């Protein structure tokens with residue numbers, strides 16, 4: 001089990017580090033997480049300026065209600081070490097995670113972990129506080145996903161990067177998140193999503209779905225987000241303010257499911273206690289509940305609490 005506190009990340013807002021205006025604007029958006037990008041949303045010549053903008057914005061503050069993340073460039077480029085040294089050295093106390101894109105091996109995560117540790121020590125920051133978000137964006141990364149998830153205790157999330165992934169496996173489509181024309185027998189992303197989800201669940205990480213690029217099509221966003229949410233993913237990227245509310249809605253449990261989960265937990269605790277008869281499988285209304293029901297209820301209840309829901313029904317023990 002991880003001992004890191006994994007905060008709710010239903011909506012993960014992408015913002016280019018090259019735009020001070022957008023770095024400023026996200027302070028007022030109700031996203032659970034943002035990531036300030038120095039990778040693909042920033043042109044090579046704008047990367048030094050993006051690093052400076054990001055350090056200034058993080059140090060200015062105003063983002064404390066969100067998980068604060070910076071996406072650096074991947075280890076095959078010449079930029080990664082400088083991204084990390086400048087951003088963490090300059091604003092390490094005001095940032096929660098570094099997102100590492102196009103991760104292919106566990107060693108790439110270990111390299112980032114070592115670099116972070118040195119910077120934390122050099123600046124007197126708490127060693128190990130800054131987490132890592134690992135983006136899986138190609139076949140090798142997916143094959144190594146278990147080793148990547150466990151390469152460092154800093155790893156908090158495993159993220160699907162559909163655009164790069166589609167390119168890397170030669171998928172015959174340019175429409176990110178939608179099904180490739182010609183594939184009419186299911187969901188072309190099912191295996192990838194499930195593989196990432198299994199690694200996340202096996203190793204107590206959060207599983208995050210990537211971007212949906214048709215930013216004006218909020219219904220399309222909800223449809224695609226609904227699929228990964230149904231499987232068990234914890235959140236999805238958002239590229240536009242309109243997608244934030246959609247992500248928060250799709251990745252929160254419904255109020256009725258949250259109430260039901262809390263009722264199951266209370267009922268199960270009561271009926272398994274001496275006062276409730278020390279029973280293992282019991283009836284809650286018309287439904288039989290047991291230890292497996294309790295485990296499922298715990299998941300919904302944790303997601304509901306993280307989403308700020310409050311219960312609207314109390315459990316009353318039966319008259320004896």
Ligand code: GLV
Pocket residue numbers: 101135137160161162163164165210211
């Ligand atoms: C995100 O980085 C993606 O490639 O989809």
Ligand code: MG
Pocket residue numbers: 040101137161163164
């Ligand atoms: Mg990518």
